[in-house]
Each structure stands twice: as C-alpha cells, then as structure tokens.
Amino acid sequence: MPLDRSNRLYIFASSDRPDPYVNVLVHALSTYPLVEVRFIGIREHEYSNEQVDGRVNATLTAVYARLEELASGLSGEDYSPSVDMNGRALYRTCLEKLEDVQVGASVISWPELDQRLGRLAAHGRPMFDVTTLKKNLLMDVVALLLSRDCSDVFNFELLKAPNYDERDLIHALRPNEYKYRSIAESRHIEAARRRMVSRSMTFRSIAWLTLAITGIVAAVQIFFPNGWGQAAVTVIATATSIAAWLYFFRRENIS
Template structure:
C-alpha cells in the first residue's frame, strides 16, 4: 500500500509539458544569401542548421525528464517534465541553435502540443528569439501581465513629436507601461551632457502634458514664452492625462558599443512587446539602429509621419490629427522591400574550417553509433546461434541415448531420414513463400540473417524514436 502511495505521489508531482522550437526567418536568411550570389555561405548556413539540430537532439536525450518527439529541418518538438526542467532548460536549446548558426530560435511551450504551437506562433509575432510558456495555471496570468515597452530615439528637446508617438502607442498597443527616451553619442565624455539633455526633455514632456490637460499650450510670442488658451475636447484632455501615469525613463547609448547597448534594452526573460520609434533619430545613426534591431529579429521599428504641412504649434499635436489621414505610424520593416527580410551577420556563419571540424565530429559520432549497433546485432546473432547449437547438441545426446537402447537404432534410422528430409523441405518452402527473404536454416547463413535482422530493427527503432 505504501509503495502504491509513493508511486501515485511521484505521478502527481510530474508535470508534463510540450515545447515546440522553430528557427526564426531561416528561409529568408538562406534566400537572401542565394539572391546575393553567396552560394557557399548559404550552404554553410544550411549545414550549420543541421549540426545545430543534431546537437539539440543530443542535449535533449541527455536530460532527465526530457523526450524528443520530432527533430527535422529547423523544427524541434519535445515532451518534458517541468518539475525537473525549468525555463533555463528551454533557453539552453535556443542558445545551442544560436551558437551554431548565429540566428535566433523561438519556443512555445504549454500543457499540450496544440498549446505549444499556439504559443510558438504568438512569440514569433511578438518577441522572436524568446520563450512563451502558458499552462492552465499560469496562462491567464501571463496574458494579463504582458506589457509593451516603447523606446523613442531623440535628438531635440522639443516635446511635441515625442508626445505624439507616446499618445499613439498608448491608444493602439495594449499594456503600455514604460517609455524610454534614448539618446546616442559617439563621445563618451559627453554622456553626462546627453543625460542632462534627456532629463530636460523628460521634464518638457511632463510640463507640456500638464498644460494640455488645462487646455494650455506654450508658445513664443515676441521672444517671450506665453501660455496660450487652446481648444481641446474633454476626451482629448483625458487622453493626455492618461499619459502622465506612464513611467518615463531615459537612456544614453554609447555608439562605440551600440549593438551591446541595444541588446541591454531588450534582454529580458519576460515576454515583452518592444516598439522602437526612430522618427527623430539622427540620419547618421538610422541605418545602424535599423540594422542592429533587424539582426536581433526586432521588426517593430516605426516612424511617425505627418501627411500635412507642419505648423510648428499645437495644430501638429495628435489630438488635431487623424490616424492614416493626416498622420501615419509606419513600420519600416514591413515595406514591400523589407518585409520578411532579415539581417545576417557574416561573422556568425560557420567558417569553412569550423564547418569541416564539425562535420568530422558529426561523422565520428555516426561511425560510433554504427559500430555500437553492429556490436549489438553481432551479440544478438551469437546468442541465438549458441542456442541453436545447444538444440543440436541435445538432439545428438538424445540420439546417442536412443542408440544405446535395445532396438534403438531400428527406430532412429528411419526417424533421422524423415526429420532430415522435413528439415530441408521446410527450408525450401520458407524460401519459396518469402521470396528468398526468409533466413536460411543453414548455421552459417542463419548467423548472418540474425545479425542483419537485428541491425535493421535497431535502425527502424532509431528512426521511429526520432519521429515520435
């Protein structure tokens, strides 16, 4: 009874979940290389993906409480015990893929295969390269706590264009709770100056929001800053008032390590939606920022565009504009020429020497596996051949005993003839019925047949396990 209770306790403690992994924009990466005539690099990338999946297979099989179901192309489906393997286990799979290919991989996990696939589709749309895990216990919580982070690259201290971006995102994206004003400088000695500039901008945004909530707008009249009364509907005043609850932060990025600095903004174990506004970014930095973000599979890169002549006063604020008529918030990564395209870092592609080394390691592992399967099949054939020999020795001993009995030879002689004839007849009929594929009862042929049969069974089992 105690044993039964212990068994039930272990079963209850085991939490089975499924995780589906898929490489991000792999087809586009290879297509981009082929379209640019870099066939060799495309081949190396393809082989690197194969090696990455192979390494992931080895990693999964080595982990307690993890079972590989599917592994092929750039897709991996596993079943795992969540009480043994946590979030770090899923993240390690993503790291293996990234280390071998230089590209990212996304993961969706849940209580069922369908839930894992659904989460995978969600994380690919919202946060490529991340992990999204939901279950009956935490699914609702994850959905309600999901937040959006807005990063605005700035160059001036005029608050109007930044308020437009913040107001638009707050109205059109759920759970916007944090806005970061981002500056870039090439001179590290000017970082304190840039910080002061961002702090003044943050204060300017706060002051302008306070004034707009009171239907006021600051404007220079005869070189004097004057608060003018303006017409703002109550709903628009409330819209500006809602922006005051948002957390407004500042961050200065060092251009010399811009890639690392941007990585620090989006490196998080939580599944945030990131929005980057590059409306005011200096043109000399725009290509750098866009390239780094796209290399990290961030596609929510936007620019706020006015479709009318600028007035440089309250008429340019969002409450006087109409989305898609007088202004737009355009995603730069979804134009006809940029949609479904990614940035590939050439240094992340496996070099020819590294590729040859990995291919040699892969071949060595395959040879070791084949040798092990051959040894198992050989031992199997030896065991049953010895069993066959044991039967023959028993028959020989039994025949000797029969001969020693009175009249034994008279009984044994016709029996041997009948048994021998039946033996060869059975062997002949088996070959006819099975088209020559049945194992021969000849001891030598039987050994080879048993060995080949066992090897084929091992291969079938291995392939079946890989497809489960």
Template sequence: MKNLYIFVTSNRPDQYLNSSVHCILNEGVNRIVFVKITFSDSDVSLNMLRQNVINLLDNLSKVIYKFYTGDRAGETEDLNKIYQQTELIIMKTKYEQCLLDHISWETKIINYTEIKSYIASCKKQFKNSIFDVSGISKTFLGDIFACCLVEDIQNLYTFELKIKEDYTHPWIMLIHALQKDKQYNYVN
C-alpha cells in the first residue's frame, strides 16, 4: 500500500484532485488521506472536501465539470462542448481509474501541536508515503517542511501549474488538460 497525505486548507476540491490523480496514475498510490491541521479539535468541513473531490472525479469521468466555490457554485459545465472526442475518451478513462474500489479516500484532522508526531507516525507505518503541500496555507507550510526535514522524509511534493490560472474555465487547470503539453510539474 502506498499512501498520499494531502495537507489541506481550502474546501475547493480542484487543487487536491490534480495531486490525487497524478499519484494514483503515476506513483502507484492507493490510499489518499486529506489532512487538515487545526488549532481546535473539531472541523466538519474535511469530510465534505473528501466527498467533493470524489464527486468532482465522478463528474469528470462523465465529462461534466461542477463548480464548488465562487459565483458559479453548484453550476455545471458540459465538457462535451469543449473537448474533442479523443480528448473526452482519455479524460473519462483517466478519472474512472481513480474511482476504482481499491483506492481508499480518508480524512484526518490533527491539532497543530501534533504535526511532527503525525508525520513521524506516517513515515514509520508506511515508509514510502508521499506528502503533498500543494494547497496548504503558508501558516503551516514551514512547520510541515521542518518536520519532514527532521524526520528525513524525501517525498514532500507540490503540484505546480505552468499556465496562468483561469477560474472562469477551471477545468483547463485540471490534470487531464495539463497533461497534454506537460503544463505542470509535480515538484519535490
């Protein structure tokens, strides 16, 4: 079992979808854990985020993009009108692979004071786990980086776009569109 721990801040699923899909298809990951760092002990929005990422994958496998935030929250866009048939087939296949039963989607809320012990525990249990900080707030980034250094963790990554962000057409910032001309890096 290979794990991907995605540290999350926002409820917007798009930014976590890219890392998830990349790691499932290219790194052999079959367990994704969305980790939210908090200063208190409760936060219900993490389960909603996990479900929104899965729903976004499901919709994309049906070539539909759903907006989860912003002025268009709740609206959908039919991607059949935007992509050519061959691109649609590739898109559907890519996202369907990420919805298979052997992929586990989990959540974990940790207190700020537990960052180091949580990271150490993850490394001890699953040595070749990947830690993703693509969407984490800068408030926690330094702490996560420092803990990974102390624990000698080499697999700390971020998903980096090579294109200009476009929130009016957010599907062009998703991995199916970025992969075509390698418009992203998964940087260690």
C-alpha cells in the first residue's frame, strides 16, 4: 500500500482485551499516514441486552488506558518486568499520533453490514483490521469487502507461539515474530477473486449475447414475418442462446 496517501483505519472489535488493538495501533500509526481510526462493533442480534455500543466504547477506553500504562513503563502484570525505555517511547509516540487523528467508535447492525461497508469502502483510503473479529463475522466482512474490490483488509498475526501476556505486545516482539498481513495476499484468496471475476464476465457476456440474439430475432420477425429466413434465424438464434447458457452452467458445475 502506498504511504503517500491518507488512510482511514477501521478496526472491527470483538474482543474486550486491549492488547491486540495496542499492537495494531502501534504498527499502523508508525507505518501509514492515518487521518482516522474508528473502532467498529457489529450488532448480530437486536437483543435489548446485547449492548454492543457500550462494549465498543469500553474497549476504546481500555485501549487508551493500556497505552498510557505501557508508556509509563508499567506492565500491569506481576510476573513481567516493567517496559524498557524503547518500549515506553514506542507507546508514547503512538499516543501522540492518536492526538492528531480522528478517533471514534460506532456500531453496525448485521443486516446493514453490506450497505455500511460499501459506504466505508467508498470514502477516502480505507483500511480494515479484522484481527479480533469473530469467525462467523470475519467471513461475512472479508467476503463483502473483497466483492467490492477492497483488498486492504489486514490481520495482526503472531509468527510464534502466543504467551497470552505482555510478551505478545509489540515492544517485546522481534520483527520476525509478527506480520501485519494483508488477507488479500493469500494465493487462495487471489485465486478465488480471479474465479469470481471470470464467472461474472462470462455471465455478462452470455447475457449480452442473449439480448443481442433476441433483438435480431425480433427484427427478423417484424421485417420478414413469413419467410424461410425467419424460421432459420429463429432456430439458429435459439440454439446458440441455449448452447451458451448450457456451457455456462456446465462450467459452474465442473468448477
């Protein structure tokens, strides 16, 4: 992704733990010219006790508190030493950069997910982080974004066995122990995208061919209603159209 354009980072928040978001923010703010960071919760049901709005705002507050704690050198864990000077500077820099960007939280209702993602994808240079997103929602979000040709979907991935403590925070990780991975870089995702584009183009081509054939048949019937040519054109056009659609459906079944 080019670094000379302003980006908007949308972080889907499913976990209450602040540490994964700390890693994402520190890496993203040090790598991309962000102008907005927004935590997004997805309301899966319309239950009155779901309270997604409150949880997303609480998560954002917890992330700020964790960054302040780490920037002060406190680990918050009895078994781990305090953060070293380099680590403190890393988190202080993150907090300073957050002061210069628009930070907020919002909730998207699951039935409106496609529509709302479309709006976000069309605005500015969007990046979508799915590091903590639940598996069922992850599939929905990634599929919808890729269908809109939005490939800037990221996941903060540990390349080592997790410890589930401060040792998994970015200041304690070596460069070869994590990767901020673009999901679209997967060769399987790319193969799936090419296949979808190919099928879409084939479907459109056959649809246009059918429409053109219909127009030819209609014109022949109007101008040559009783001739042998009219019958011949009708038979050939019908056979061609049927053959094209049979080819398409056979290809779908084979795939």
